[in-house]
Amino acid sequence: MFCASVEQMKSIDRRAITQYGIPGVVLMENAGRGVVTVIEKSFAVGRGAEVLVVCGVGNNGGDGMVVCRHLLRRGASPRCFLVGKKSRMKGDAKTNLHILEKCGIDVVEIEDRIPRQFTRSLGRSVLVVDALFGTGFRGKLKGCALEVVERINRSRLPVVSIDCPSGLNVDTGCVDGSCVEATATVTMCVPKVGLVFYPGRRWVGELWVVDIGVPEQAIAEEGMLTSLLESHDIHMPPRDPAGHKTTFGWVAIVAGSSGLTGAGAMASLACLRCGAGMATLCLPESLNAALEAKLTEVMTYPLPETDAKTLSLNALELMAPVLKKADVVAVGPGLSTHPETEQLVRSLIEKVDLPMVVDADGLNALSGKLRILRRRKAATILTPHPGEMARLTKMGVPEIMANKPGVATRFAGENRVTTVLKGAPTIIASPKGEVLINSTGSSALATAGSGDVLTGVIAGLLAQGLSSTDAAATGVFLHGLAGDIMAERRTEYGVIATDLLESIPEAIELVLGSERGFFEGGVRRVL
Structure with missing residues (x-):
């Protein structure tokens, strides 16, 4: 399976949207639905169980809002918090914000301080979904984002990060300061290089990949030369049934x-x-x-x-x-x-x-x-x-x-x-x-x-x-x-x-x- 840099993944996304005509909102829907599939496979989230979903204002946050909607459809009780203002959301992420609110989910903004609702929800939840920052993140977590991540880590709850743990530089695998300590990371299309190398791998937990519907040809056209070895990539030499030791x-x-x-x-x-x-x-x-x-x-x-x-x-x-x-x-x-x-x-x-x-x-x-x-x-x-x-x-x-x-x-x-x-x-x-x-x-x-x-x-x-x-x-x-x-x-x-x-x-x-x-x-x- 190919491993991509951030720029390569952006190029693959653009190709899928512009050359193959797959709307970005469809890719986002497939991403969020895939995250929920992983949650169902790996975590015990029963009917009515509270799940805390922390979103950022970018496309990673849009993925998180799709996750909220599909968790609701499956009988869970998601609570959605947005680090930033709703007015900063654009494009497909903004579309999914509006859909989520029409489904009756209140999206609580976190700006200057952490609201009491967040603290209460963190104490009641069985799982946290980290949709704060995606593969484009660089630098240090600051302000409310830093406080949110540190509270999540202190909670010791299982955490599913979307695409990458928030705070991780996905190209280098390095962390400058704090980072979400994920139980599982669900990345899209192909693994990213920084998720499989240390030190980044320490924060990733289990690594899952979601097929979001990007055609294989669109991935192949990127010409990536880096791959993650899996068992089906391994080729044992053939054994001649009539062979002898020198064979x-x-x-x-x-x-x-x-x-x-x-x-x-x-x-x-x-x-x-x-x-x-x-x-x-x-x-x-x-x-x-x-x-x-x-x-x-x-x-x-x-x-x-x-x-x-x-x-x-x-x-x-x-x-x-x-x-x-x-x-x-x-x-x-x-x-x-x-x-x-x-x-x-x-x-x-x-x-x-x-x-x-x-x-x-x-x-x-x-x-x-x-x-x-x-x-x-x-x-x-x-x-x-x-x-x-x-x-x-x-x-x-x-x-x-x-x-x-x-x-x-x-x-x-x-x-x-x-x-x-x-x-x-x-x-x-x-x-x-x-x-x-x-x-x-x-x-x-x-x-x-x-x-x-x-x-x-x-x-x-x-x-x-x-x-x-x-x-x-x-x-x-x-x-x-x-x-x-x-x-x-x-x-x-x-x-x-x-x-x-x-x-x-x-x-x-x-x-x-x-x-x-x-x-x-x-x-x-x-x-």
């Missing part, structure tokens, strides 16, 4: 050093767990006995080492028999930053013409040496976390975090690589400018070795014939879903990296059984 790919994993043996072990097993036919772990010779005992299904290949028990530069030539058979190379987990080992990594990336996944110390070896990447012809996937991206780009981590999609996209394009910028959420950027935002995962993945498992999953999928972007996207989604599965069983506190190896097959099973995400009753939950 499904051979991965060479160059990993491990003294004290960091687990990284290579987990990456190797993850390759096999996602369907690769064979995996060979290339490692320092002194570590071989321990890892041969630990890894039953993975082949090991001992190589010359430095005095620090890390791979030496001589290892590259002796690795040739494995590289001749391998379909993909994964390099980096647990290698160390020993100068000779870093030199080996750079030589491997530069001289070996195989698809490659580079992670961890493999990335550290590339700092200041990115020209190596630009000379590669085979597919290359890099999987940095923000700290590693900072070392690669010479940017500060705060600067990266403030614009993760932009940083990842620019890096991917300049260096001709698929970039997996890890975090919450993880972003996949292709060299062609496509940006995919992952929708799975949680703090359960914030554990040592989790990234090594991800490296192995992506390499295993790449070895089975997926393109670099598809392998990265599928790997990130499965990895996050595996974490979600284990978090359900062991909580987000209790998951460790080897747990992910257990749940990857279950994650694959869920993806294989998923269907395209249709809008049921015109609405669909995406986060």
Whole structure:
């Protein structure tokens, strides 16, 4: 599902109205009705139950007034408050104000102070609908709007925000001051970028999308390159029923050093767990006995080492028999930053013409040496976390975090690589400018070795014939879903990296059984 900026969404709305002839008041009606559908699905609002609806004077407020009318039709008892004067409402919002008043709903204005009716209604209500500010909001909440939002937050009532929580900058996901703490946010047509990135995602709650009747062609014509990954977007490589182990790919994993043996072990097993036919772990010779005992299904290949028990530069030539058979190379987990080992990594990336996944110390070896990447012809996937991206780009981590999609996209394009910028959420950027935002995962993945498992999953999928972007996207989604599965069983506190190896097959099973995400009753939950 595409993700839009504010300007892109405005352009889509204009196109639907001017080119496709859909009146704005129809889009507003569909929006409000969709919000009520979400309320019915997610909240217990019985007949006669009081619902507090707080509206602004713009189109977001108009949506709120449609919500009031449909709640009334369903037997609830909505109370509508307008922050501002009715005389400031225009167009479709003004039309819905007049309709609502003709239906017998009193719209109470809030200007200089909070009226007693608001306080009483807040105390009696079972739900609050936030229709104060929409996607155009910038800056800080002030005056009565600020007081209203703070009272709503203090009430601890469930809150449904229309399009976005009031106070949130929907382009950046940032909040300057106060913001509505929504239980659910119901956004229109497509998700907005700031709703799926932190810090904005903290205020969103559940994220629902409403189909307001904009034709798919009108959305496609916008040419958006940013999408939210969902299960039906994930493509597992096909399994030939007559295939054998070499049919499904051979991965060479160059990993491990003294004290960091687990990284290579987990990456190797993850390759096999996602369907690769064979995996060979290339490692320092002194570590071989321990890892041969630990890894039953993975082949090991001992190589010359430095005095620090890390791979030496001589290892590259002796690795040739494995590289001749391998379909993909994964390099980096647990290698160390020993100068000779870093030199080996750079030589491997530069001289070996195989698809490659580079992670961890493999990335550290590339700092200041990115020209190596630009000379590669085979597919290359890099999987940095923000700290590693900072070392690669010479940017500060705060600067990266403030614009993760932009940083990842620019890096991917300049260096001709698929970039997996890890975090919450993880972003996949292709060299062609496509940006995919992952929708799975949680703090359960914030554990040592989790990234090594991800490296192995992506390499295993790449070895089975997926393109670099598809392998990265599928790997990130499965990895996050595996974490979600284990978090359900062991909580987000209790998951460790080897747990992910257990749940990857279950994650694959869920993806294989998923269907395209249709809008049921015109609405669909995406986060």
